[in-house]
Amino acid sequence: MKSHLLAYSHFTEEEIAKVLYHFEEKKFKKRDLVIEAGHVDSYQYFITQGCVRGYIVDYNGKEHNIAFGFEEFWFGDMESFTNNTKAHYNYQALEDLTVLAISKSNWDKISNEVPAFIEYSRNLFRNAMIFQQNRIAKHLMQTAEQRYEQLIYENPKVLQRISLKNIASYLGVTPEFISILRKKAAQK
Numbered sequence: 001m002k003s004h005l006l007a008y009s010h011f012t013e014e015e016i017a018k019v020l021y022h023f024e025e026k027k028f029k030k031r032d033l034v035i036e037a038g039h040v041d042s043y044q045y046f047i048t049q050g051c052v053r054g055y056i057v058d059y060n061g062k063e064h065n066i067a068f069g070f071e072e073f074w075f076g077d078m079e080s081f082t083n084n085t086k087a088h089y090n091y092q093a094l095e096d097l098t099v100l101a102i103s104k105s106n107w108d109k110i111s112n113e114v115p116a117f118i119e120y121s122r123n124l125f126r127n128a129m130i131f132q133q134n135r136i137a138k139h140l141m142q143t144a145e146q147r148y149e150q151l152i153y154e155n156p157k158v159l160q161r162i163s164l165k166n167i168a169s170y171l172g173v174t175p176e177f178i179s180i181l182r183k184k185a186a187q188k
Contacts, residue, residue: 001023001100005120008119008124009117009120011120020100022110023100024102025099025101026100028097030094033093035076036090037086042080042084043101044075044081044102046073046102047071048072049098050096051095052075052097054067054075055092068170070157074128084104094161107121144172145181
């Protein structure tokens, strides 16, 4: 966590200690729901070990993956966290998961006490917004094969840690289509 903080802002050792004091370590087993849609979740989570998938459930009950998170990744339902409303998103541990969790009240407290944390938050949220905008643009502008190739290029560990079913859902294709793409790549 310390290296992540320093990558996004300038903290003194004292400020880092103050920030880290407000986090609590939580552990989840594989398949546990960390965040469940329909429930208020007043935490943001920083992964120290394991991975999660974020997903929504449509009107037909079909799950759609919207994110995967690995070590040094933040996740949470931002609207629920910020506005104390029911979450729209589910986050499920795909492996045994260890996170550092911070409550909304502690986030606000640190923001008031440590100016570097405000800069850190601003940079973090800016990068998250850019990522989401790029994800939407790629989904609309690229073919499924291009999206698959880019996902693997940008994050090769996806193939080792995420099932084809979950990758397919994230890309908006069928698992069979992913199998075809993998066979095609193996023949190159």
